[in-house]
Amino acid sequence: MAQISTFEKYIFLLEEFERRQNKTLDAYDEVLLYELNLSPKQLGRLLDELKQHFDNIEKSKNGKKNIYKLIKPIDIFTEAFENSQEIGWLLQMAHEGDPEIFKDLEKLTKKDKHLYMFKNTPFEDISNLESKQSFSRLKRIIEAREYAKLTFMYDETVYDNLKCLKLVFMDNNWYVAYADSEDKLRFGRISFIKRVDFGSKVGHFQPSSVQKHLNFLENEVQNSMTLYGVEKxxxxxxxxxxxxxxxxxxxxxxxxxxxxxxxxxxxxxxxxxxxxxxxxxxxxxxxxxxxxxxxxxxxxxxxxxxxxxxxxxxxxxx
Incomplete structure (x- = not known):
């Protein structure tokens, strides 16, 4: 098996917990030892580290063998935010890994799947970005499905009553995906946004009004230059x-x-x-x-x- 990072091994073990009917793993599992190319001692150390990070994993004894049981599904993004108030620690672990990891990460994400989407690995300084007002305000607006008003710094253009859908990392930059007044899906690079305000239209938009945009975002977007509503x-x-x-x-x-x-x-x-x-x-x-x-x-x-x-x-x- 090709050499994989520790982060990838963590993801593999978390997915394996979900796949197993009894939700239990141990350090002598032949499938895990073979797939991860580890010794029982090394595998046990990884399982112990996961146990330390996630309260959803219980450790018990069966004779001399340690048994690790997933007592409820793990939302790895939610755990990251609740435990450290940022996702920086998680991204730092992945920096030396494979960008495709984040597709696997999305499979484990439940509570915050509506908020984040990764097209490749976020190498930007996430801790600094999260401290910026525009990023934090966009997070709140997306959560509440409020209409937004964005002012871009390069031409002072103001776009009002936007339906912000997700924060998207792709092409090595953060973007906000939004539906504009013409019902087109567009991407705004967050570093180019000067101000984030609530839109002039008061209230919340319905999820059904942007379902086609979300479907396009999930299934049709290749990079930030992919156009919505254009024949391929x-x-x-x-x-x-x-x-x-x-x-x-x-x-x-x-x-x-x-x-x-x-x-x-x-x-x-x-x-x-x-x-x-x-x-x-x-x-x-x-x-x-x-x-x-x-x-x-x-x-x-x-x-x-x-x-x-x-x-x-x-x-x-x-």
Whole structure:
């Protein structure tokens, strides 16, 4: 088994507690020892550490063996907030782990699932961010389903009566996802928000009024450039041999809607990506320059070629 972080082992054990019908684990469990590649002593230490963090786990004796029992479901986010008043300790544990961990973390989140969503690992200083008034006020507004008024610092634009849905971490930044006055789902980068106020419309909006937006947020968003209500297009890309290993069929996806198509005779890889606008995937293509090629559609290929030409022109004029 590939080497995994301690945090990943914690998550695996918490999920295993939930899966087991009797909700019990012990340090001599053959499945756990094999899956985590640990000795009974190491596994026992991990189980003891979980017991110390979560009151929902009881420890008892069965002869000389310690038995750990989950007495009620664990909401790991709620525990983090209640025990430490911030999620910083949890994120710090995950910094050396895999960004996909947070998808597993969401599965364990119940009480605060309506509030947080992670598209990748939050490396920003969460403790400083949580101390900012705008972030804290957005949390309260989302909890209460109040209408919000946001003022953005870059152009002093004010957007009133927004239905704020979730705080979303993606593209290495925090965003607030909201439905605007035209019923469009949009993302506002929190570091660009100057003021957060209650909207001019008094009262609470109904969850049913934003259900379609939440469905889109959960199932259709690829990054902060994904457009709501726009028909999706499909791009076919080719990863040349220098980078092909990162795009093989069994490798982790870089984009949510990335699909392996074929490995060619020369070792290059064909794959497709769905998108709603050019900006949703062109920065990704640029990141792998010059070993990632757009094959189709033609308009996307031409748009990218134009960006490259402009870049060369700007460099020459420097």
């Amino acid at each position: 297009k499909v791009a076919t890309l080719k990863a040349l041999t220098p980078i092909a290993k990162y795009f093989k069929k069994d490798m982790k996806k870089f984009l949510t809607f990335q699909t392996f198509l074929e490995e060619l005779a020369d070792g290059s890889i064909l794959f497709s990506v769905t998108y709603t606008q050019e900006l949703e995937i062109l920065p990704f293509v640029q990141k792998w320059l010059p070993d990632l090629i757009i094959l189709e559609p033609q308009e996307l290929k031409e748009a990218y070629e134009k960006k490259l030409q402009n870049g060369i022109k700007n460099l020459s004029n420097k």
